[in-house]
Amino acid sequence: MPTPFGTIYSTNITPDPETGIGRWSETAFIRALRSGVDREGRHLYPAFPYDHFTRVSDDDAKAMYAFFMSIDPVRSSAPPNDLPFPLNVRLTLAGWKLLFLRQVRFVADPSKDETWNRGKYLVDGLGHCGACHSPRNLLGAEKASASFEGGEAEGWRAYALGRSSQSPVPWDEAALTEYLARGSHSQHGTAQGPMANVVDNLSLVDPADVGAMAHYLASLGKSEGRKDVETAPSGPGRLPQAAGIQAAAPSIPSDPGGAIYAAVCASCHEGDRALPLGGVRLGLSTAIAGETPTNLVNLVVRGIPASTGGSAHPIMPGFGDVLGDRQISDLANYLRVQIAGKNPWNGLVKAVTEARGNR
Numbered sequence: 001m002p003t004p005f006g007t008i009y010s011t012n013i014t015p016d017p018e019t020g021i022g023r024w025s026e027t028a029f030i031r032a033l034r035s036g037v038d039r040e041g042r043h044l045y046p047a048f049p050y051d052h053f054t055r056v057s058d059d060d061a062k063a064m065y066a067f068f069m070s071i072d073p074v075r076s077s078a079p080p081n082d083l084p085f086p087l088n089v090r091l092t093l094a095g096w097k098l099l100f101l102r103q104v105r106f107v108a109d110p111s112k113d114e115t116w117n118r119g120k121y122l123v124d125g126l127g128h129c130g131a132c133h134s135p136r137n138l139l140g141a142e143k144a145s146a147s148f149e150g151g152e153a154e155g156w157r158a159y160a161l162g163r164s165s166q167s168p169v170p171w172d173e174a175a176l177t178e179y180l181a182r183g184s185h186s187q188h189g190t191a192q193g194p195m196a197n198v199v200d201n202l203s204l205v206d207p208a209d210v211g212a213m214a215h216y217l218a219s220l221g222k223s224e225g226r227k228d229v230e231t232a233p234s235g236p237g238r239l240p241q242a243a244g245i246q247a248a249a250p251s252i253p254s255d256p257g258g259a260i261y262a263a264v265c266a267s268c269h270e271g272d273r274a275l276p277l278g279g280v281r282l283g284l285s286t287a288i289a290g291e292t293p294t295n296l297v298n299l300v301v302r303g304i305p306a307s308t309g310g311s312a313h314p315i316m317p318g319f320g321d322v323l324g325d326r327q328i329s330d331l332a333n334y335l336r337v338q339i340a341g342k343n344p345w346n347g348l349v350k351a352v353t354e355a356r357g358n359r
């Protein structure tokens with residue numbers, strides 16, 4: 001797992017006695033889950049999200065232990081982590097925990113309904129959604145005061161959720177349920193990058209639990225203090241908020257980005273093409289309205305590779321070999337300003353370089 005600090009390898013959690021957790025007691029397992037300490041008492045890196053799992057109930061923690069002990073053991077050791085000093089010294093983590101780990105079990109809010117409480121329990125605990133969707137401080141701990149304000153994950157932007165969401169169409173409970181359960185929604189597009197793995201996992205979760213997470217998350221968007229989306233220039237090409245229709249892309253021959261959009265992207269993204277090749281109208285995409293250009297340029301450079309899964313899985317070609325850095329920047333800038341109607345992004349050129357490097 002790449003982190004801003006270096007590479008951390010996930011260890012074997014099958015019940016193999018030599019290389020896995022076969023010799024671990026239930027107590028040792030639950031201690032690792034909640035306190036980030038392994039069987040020998042060594043501190044674990046918070047890339048293992050024990051800062052979230054600490055909220056997991058006794059019953060669920062015991063059920064997880066029983067499950068892991070029941071799977072087939074696999075003999076395999078993870079390579080050593082690739083971390084610089086002092087992070088490679090696990091004792092450093094004791095200090096980190098002292099500062100940032102709050103070991104608190106989930107407590108239900110009696111003023112809210114049962115579904116809401118179930119959803120919050122899952123989102124904050126086992127779902128560890130904030131591990132990606134919340135910003136982190138310089139020491140890699142989530143900023144408690146900025147939950148769900150958007151974060152980074154493996155070279156992708158995990159967009160803000162709830163009241164700071166930048167989605168052109170506000171997320172409601174029904175849309176969240178569908179997106180989390182199926183990985184896509186007609187007004188929001190498809191989950192990409194690390195979120196694609198999350199929705200793969202959620203497809204195995206009880207639909208009632210996925211619905212509860214959506215219910216809880218939707219309630220976070222209803223705050224009075226909803227930040228207004230940054231003031232946008234109004235003019236032709238501006239997408240009417242939440243209208244679900246994109247104004248016809250203005251053909252400005254003098255805008256090189258617009259010309260690239262019309263020639264390369266429009267045939268798949270103008271709405272009447274079916275999956276696997278039909279993409280959402282880009283005026284609906286958080287990739288263009290969001291805080292950073294990261295996901296847009298990742299997609300343009302790498303595309304969406306065909307999967308071996310169902311035939312309706314979306315496919316988009318990558319354009320990293322066809323378009324130069326300057327063209328990708330012009331295109332992104334055109335989409336951002338003309339289609340999303342927002343102020344130009346900072347750091348666009350850097351994002352393009354990073355997207356190529358990540359490939």
Ligand code: HEC
Nearest residue numbers: 127129132153156157158159167190191192194195286295
């Ligand atoms: C491993 C990191 C990671 C985790 C964990 C994660 N997400 Fe995401 N999430 C992302 C990324 C990256 C994106 C952007 C995906 C894209 O561009 O298609 C995303 C996108 C989303 C979106 C779409 C937002 C928008 O405006 O388009 C929703 C909703 C969402 N995640 C909900 C969740 C929920 C609920 C959980 C917990 C069950 C969760 N995520 C856990 C990384 C993560």
Ligand code: HEC
Nearest residue numbers: 189190264265268276277278279280285286287314315316
């Ligand atoms: C051959 C068809 C095809 C072409 C050409 C194409 N795309 Fe896509 N694109 C897709 C499909 C399919 C998806 C996945 C469905 C979705 O999320 O909209 C997608 C997804 C996206 C997304 C994510 C939308 C979201 O929020 O889920 C962005 C951004 C995007 N494309 C931008 C572009 C740009 C910019 C171009 C031109 C350089 C382009 N695409 C060209 C088919 C295409």
